[in-house]
Amino acid sequence: MTGNPVHTAHWPAPFASGPVDATVTVPGSKSVTNRGLVLAALSSEPGWLRRPLRSRDTLLMAEGLRALGVGIEETVSSTTSGPGSAPGSGEAWRVIPSGLQGPATVDVGNAGTVMRFLPPLATLADGPVRFDGDPRSYERPLHGVIDALRALGARIDDDNRGALPLTVFGGGALDGGPVEIDASSSSQFVSALLLSAARFNQGVEVRHIGDSLPSLPHIRMTVDMLRTVGAQVDTPEAGGEPNVWRVKPSALLGRDLVVEPDLSNAQPFLAAALVTGGRVTIPDWPERTTQPGDALRHIFTEMGGSCELTDAGLTFTGSGRVLGIDVDLGEVGELTPGIAAVAALAESESVLRGVAHLRLHETDRLAALTKEINALGGNVTETSDGLRIRPRPLHGGVFHTYDDHRLATAAAVIGLAVDGVEVENVGTTAKTLPGFTDLWTAMLGEPAGRVPARRA
Template sequence: MTQLWPAPVASGAVRATVSVPGSKSITNRALVLAALAEGPSTLRAPLRSRDTELMARALGALGVAVQDGPDGSWQVTPTSLHGPAEVECGLAGTVMRFVPPVAALAVGRIVFDGDAQARQRPLDTMLNALRELGADIDGNALPFEVRGTGKLAGGPVTIDASASSQFVSGLLLSAPRFEQGVTLLHQGKPVPSLPHIDMTVSMLRAAGADVDDAEPNTWRVAAGPIRAFDVEIEPDLSNATPFLAAAAATGGTVTVPGWPAQTTQAGDAIREILRQMGAEVQRTARGLTVTGPDELAPIDIDLHDVGELTPTVATLAALAPGRSQLRGVAHLRGHETDRLAALQNELNKLGGAVEQTEDGLLIEARPLTGGTWHSYADHRMATAGAILGLKVPGVVVEDIATTNKTIPDFPGMWTAMLEDSM
């Protein structure tokens, strides 16, 4: 039965220190690179969540050993990739888009499937690109089948990655193992979430790959080995944003320890976003501290490169007197759910005034009332409902357990944050 979770109301300003687990984006990229490396690798402080466990099991199904280390690390030992295998993707975009190129390098038949909702997510761009590079694939959406021969020719390929940066990252991560590497050209509307591609390129280079991204919309990865590595996973900055938003919404102060001085994570953009909405933001050796204003300011912002932050920003905008506009996020209609429609529906049900535009949302702050906030099996919709509940009594979040996708025990962390404030 779907869990209904009464979102706690903040009795006053939230004041807490919240440690967040490792980055999902870095963990899943590191798992793929480790699976293709020359020798055993160690991932320290990895995120343990539904999405990363699905990635570990997917690679394990292909013969890769992913084992628990004594210190909570993951020890990854590559091997000859092989089928037959079944890969369960859940609703994880990184699994359904990063693992097919790995499967194309395996020997045997590999079947991919996932949650019912995942069958609606676009995959044809990735699968058609792999066919052009020499893969034998049956199907254009989940479920589909990869029939691997142990190698992939690689070479030049042109795609339209305007629906998701994951199409680019998925191809680049395995490209050093293609016989000719890959020269990937994007043609179409601008690629969303470019920081995620920067993360992929940075991690490839750190593992010894030769990557040329000097030309806009073009990525060249030379064929060659991937070095084994030992890496400490950064805290997940996007998963930290609901907790920082709690400070902004309530005029409180929240610190997230370990915030990196330099990072490729898209979540780092929350610093400037919260400043624009009136918060005080400071990064020190201790971490990142956000202190909220007496009253949030509305915002007009392009979130194209950091679309994953949209549910958090939209919720804060609904609490900020005035009119806000979120732009550049049309691609969110193809995420775990249609996030633009979901935000419009849920905020308006509670008394909000939200309109969809061609590429975003117009949000006019109105007095809000309690009610059921549907998550649509989307972890970021669920955390958005929790933020709203801090200020709006009676918000009940449907399927709070979907947050396990990226944040283990989010309800416990949220409750602990509020208990620290008392």
Template sequence: MTEHTAGAALWPAPSASSPVDATVAVPGSKSVTNRGLVLAALAADTGVLRRPLRSRDTVLMADAMRTMGVHVEEGVGPDGTGEFWRVIPAGLHGPAAVGVGNAGTVMRFLPPVAALADGPVRFDGDPRSYERPLHGVIDALRTLGARIDDDGRGRLPMTVHGGGSLAGGSVEIDASASSQFVSALLLSAPRFNQGVEVRHTGGTLPSAPHIRMTIDMLRKAGAQVDAPEDGGEPDVWRVTPGALLGRDLVVEPDLSNAQPFLAAALITGGRVTVPDWPEHTTQPGDALRGIFTEMGGSCELDERGLTFTGGGRVHGIDVDLGDVGELTPGIAAVAALADSESVLRGVGHLRLHETDRLAALTKEINGLGGDVTETADGLRIRPRPLHGGIFHTYDDHRLATAGALLGLAVEGVEVEDIATTGKTLPGFDGMWAEMLGATATATATATATATVTGGAAGPAGSRLEESD
């Protein structure tokens, strides 16, 4: 687990004095935006991403494309709304230097792209990025014909010596540390001379919905993909070489970033509506509908979007989150306020995310009086009366929003470095203030806003009162 940020500002997490009642417009999906950028850059013609997420991770991806010669133009619609990115493919080239920050999609999706460039591409990033595994991508690319200098680390920093093309072919990888290893190879595979056959040979593959998202987006861009869900071999994916089509893609709202707002309704016994929630989606965040319903709420999906209503109490849950690990911090925070024990399973791989999320959640919730223990593959959470204190975030955006959730029910919680939410959700603190009916802070942005639709009446949920 990385150390907390020295000298970082503390944000007094606002408590909820009554049930929330708000409509929250959530910005676009990071996962869709960054996959869309990669596919557009590799396409044969111009593509447009409409309503993309503009955050640290996506800006890093767009800037990386530009350093390798792709034209990424930003604009807005004629009425001043509807931001879009126009992606004009060009010959990929080096020398180039790519800064990945601590973005898993950038550090894993772009080395295969760089292998197609003409010249060397250097990858570097934040100190934490040096600790995150890349061996699955590096070893696979070498098998497929790429030359990579990483001094044997299997991690950053490294240089990919692009030769203008890549042979491709068959490769075996262990993607149990991250499903992004599989997605990284599949996204660029249509441009490999022989396409690719990827065979996962390790343990349980986490975050399978993200691979399904990759496959769905590849097919919509014209690629031919054979996947296990089509009746093929388990854990084997094949992509045929061929041209990708530039698309006019409307990016869905980021359903994982909707989590803290839906959770606020659950914790306070209130109601939150997220507009434009898709009826059908490959985003893992869609699982929140079932998870939070089991924890005590109810939801309705109609022309307004998704409306989630808390039931006044939060119930514990025993759930396997292996496919939706990114939701774990928010679910853990809600579980710490529940009326019974929770067990979160299948998320041992979170020890390798932006920080060791399991260790960080255990330490920080327990620091507020909680009773959380790590298991081999997750967390056991026994609710206890909580008290105020500093909630460290370790430069992890999901930890920051988890701290904000605890602050709804516990007075005196101070979240370290709330600005780290800018990784995927710029202006979060302003959105949070608007949802609660407070004055928005100066950091709120035009692409990350919330609208309060009415005052809330009645007492807060019983668990909220008990925690206070």
């Protein structure tokens, strides 16, 4: 957790007077959208992203690519889907690659994908590219990408901080080749190098030499998307060496990509079914996916619900009971805030393990969750690699978000069962889930912009 919370207008989290029963169309995946934008920008021909997520993180990625000379044309369908539908579901972005240009300046905001995925691409630009962002972005680890790019032949000026702000002096090409990195603080270090590697003269061989690697599903997502655009990738899962990924130099193909719903952003809505004993359907849930959010089917079932995947989507049903869980979330750490919120409302103790790296996310998520849930009367303690949550009755109060979208949605989940929760800066959800409050109130059967009445 960094600095003091930003005190902006408080949003009264709606209290659920009964079980929810709703269909919620979730916007597209941030992870897929931003990877798709990078790959399309590096391709040899134009491509399309259909139903992309349009949020702060993805708009920062698009603007960063535009600053480098990439054409991105947006089209918007006039069709709307009514209450409970996702904004942006009728959009398509056409990406037109071009020679990457410098000098340029890229604003990364506080988007991990932008600050890590674009510096490797900037090495291919014809001129210097400066990267800057929000104050918190200066504190997030970037050394893995910086050190690796230098080892591969790039020239980077970061005043030896291993963090933003920095300048990449693009030379129009990069040698590439083998490189060793410690990606134990973020799997995005590996994905960042792999995404641009096909354009390096020798491709790349990335060898992770640190402790356990978090968020492996995101690396699998990167590999799958690379293969979709024609890249040749060797991975540990395909019989290669453990912790080694290789991408051969090649041209990438322009594709027509339909972006999956963001399954991690579906989490608060599934949690609503669990904590209210209700039912929520998420349309277009994929049968096969590399998104970490797919793990919710198993995790939330173990916590007391049940789910069914049909042609209509994923329907999750709460049983009226919420059970504690002991779970290693190392591969799906971004789900921790929402799981912690549910665990705070459970009948029994929960232990969330394998997520020490969350201390380096948008905020120190472990410290923030502990402080804010305990401020509502909870009993949460930090462990070396996670949280121990012993449920006890909660009361209303202000839940600070520290400019972290997943803290805001976690607070909304608690507010369903605890009257009087006020969410500070709920607007931070626009980072990855624009229109969250309207989707939330529509799920509860309320008109947009209103919340259910408080209990007398």
